[in-house]
Amino acid sequence: MPKVASKKQVTIYDIADRAGTSASTVGAVMNGSWRTRRISEKRADSIRQIASEMGYAPNMQARALRSVQSRMVGMIIPMYDNRYFGAIAERFEAEARARGLLPMTSCTHRDPDLELATVRQMLSYNVDRIVCAGASDPDSIARICQEQGVPTINLDLPGTAAPSIISDNYTGAYKLTEALINRATADGHNWQDDFLFVGGRPTDNNTSERIRGYRDAIIDAGAVPVESNILACGYAAAKSKAAFSAKLLSTGRNPIAVFVNSTISLEGVFEWLAQHNRAALDTILFGSFDWDPFAQYMAQNLFSVRQDVTAMVAKMFQIIDTEPDSAADVIQIEPIVISDTSSERPQTFP
Amino acid sequence: MPKVASKKQVTIYDIADRAGTSASTVGAVMNGSWRTRRISEKRADSIRQIASEMGYAPNMQARALRSVQSRMVGMIIPMYDNRYFGAIAERFEAEARARGLLPMTSCTHRDPDLELATVRQMLSYNVDRIVCAGASDPDSIARICQEQGVPTINLDLPGTAAPSIISDNYTGAYKLTEALINRATADGHNWQDDFLFVGGRPTDNNTSERIRGYRDAIIDAGAVPVESNILACGYAAAKSKAAFSAKLLSTGRNPIAVFVNSTISLEGVFEWLAQHNRAALDTILFGSFDWDPFAQYMAQNLFSVRQDVTAMVAKMFQIIDTEPDSAADVIQIEPIVISDTSSERPQTFP
DNA sequence: TCTTGTTGCGCAATCGATGGTGCAGAGGCT
């Protein structure tokens, strides 16, 4: 990066000169500690006046260097390619800003090495806290952060070394599966052998909990889960597309219902169907764990689970605000199950 | 934010002690200036060895305080609720990381005040550069950054006070409009009075350029643009939904074609149609300036313009890398026009 | 008048890395 001469920054020394006082007094006034340092109201006012005239802004580097607190909070997140993570980033930034903290978010592509490298980089900048959203290995991250005395907190995927805020994946998946079964049954389908689960990593907590919910709902409906119908092939659209395609080509028939474990996996499924079997888009029942507006409005028969991102991030900051070093509890937030939108009144033009 | 005791960070002084040398020597070795400071190869090796054993990581606050360069680059962006801006954030982070810079991105909701406040906050942290992506008022931002000697660069929306990298909106819109007209004509429709333009802000450069492309393509097709068909009502889904709804209710008929100026506006249009006029989803021709996978796969008759985000961000960093203080040129990158996907072979099961 | 307390503020060290400057010792030349 080419260097450009950085011009004058107003410092507390400049203000002290103009105010005929000392830098420490100015510093105390500017950072709010002036009452405990017994600076008079009058002097504080005049300093504030001069500071605002001169356009003073504190140098956060200097403050962080001296006080160790940087007022930066970092977050790693897998991707920005879906509404769920987009909303997490957005809420995280808003809540951080509301507290005067500088949010730094970085997407790490579900790559454990990149996650660690990014966290190390953030630690170099003395971030006060790190949020691991959807991290592959939150416990390793928690460990290296603890060495530096930086607390972490997990979002979306839980860990055992720091508090975690996640959705109630089991219940969400159970209800979503149940809704699909009810609809399939109402439509007179024999869904038992033709109800797929597509996407996700079998090793991650979210996927395994959702599979558990999927299985239990099937069992409670009096059927037997078919293991070969569970295609936990990863999240990426290309992977779910390939797995879904292979499954359909091997069975030679359309499924009745498909539980898709993320919008990004749903993208792969829809892409394949749009290209090879468009009619099935209107006949198969879809369940999506995560919500996307286009999928929701366009598919006639889509049920979604929408995770309560606002509540999750709010809860997370509540923990950050109140508990300095919290236990590694897992807090579950109930997601919202959305039935398809086809219930609203049609209003067609002739 | 509660304070947690921050433990020992390894510093150059700790390493100097263990290596039996001085902090300045260690510093020189760690930051790469050791050759010009005539540190011997042997000593450099032993210091590096010890540093890695002790797990040294430089304190970037201290470095930034002393050297003025923070190695942080900030970016403001409107939202993360669509693929276009999500991709911009993702590419920005990747390119920054490849250069050893710390990316900081923040979404500012197209709110000029929030944009300025966020930029000021970033300036407090001495970011080396600020990228204004889709900023409402990039020139004001450029001005306050210039006061601090921090260069800026505009992405997506141009400004006059800093270099800008944008899509060739005129050409993209012209081609998109042309494609829609060709299809409508081929389908035997009389589209001239029923070709809407929905979404965007008439005051922003992208919208006005796209409207210009839309108009010119209509004129070149031998028709006359209808001003009341241009609904530049803002980008938000709720606004486009309301404008589109009002238009349809006032004319009492479906349009033949709709040019929608962003996926977020398309969301509003689709939402209204899904709720009130679902059949029209399959009959109206849609053009979307910006691409979304679900919209693309699900709509039978959607043409999209996909902006070349990778090229745009690469070009931006090329300017950042090579030209210290570049002229306020506007560089246009050609976007890609995508016809609907209905051309691929169908493969339906019985 | 002299101690004791309180108010109001300045001094100076400090955080960790950077970079200008100075200086000892080795080696070469006359």
Added chain:
DNA sequence: AGCCTCTGCACCATCGATTGCGCAACAAGA
């Protein structure tokens, strides 16, 4: 032996804000 040139490194001030400590001025009580 005396002088010069390099080599290799150490010393120290500095960036801007924070903070422990100290001290003058004044009031109040004895």
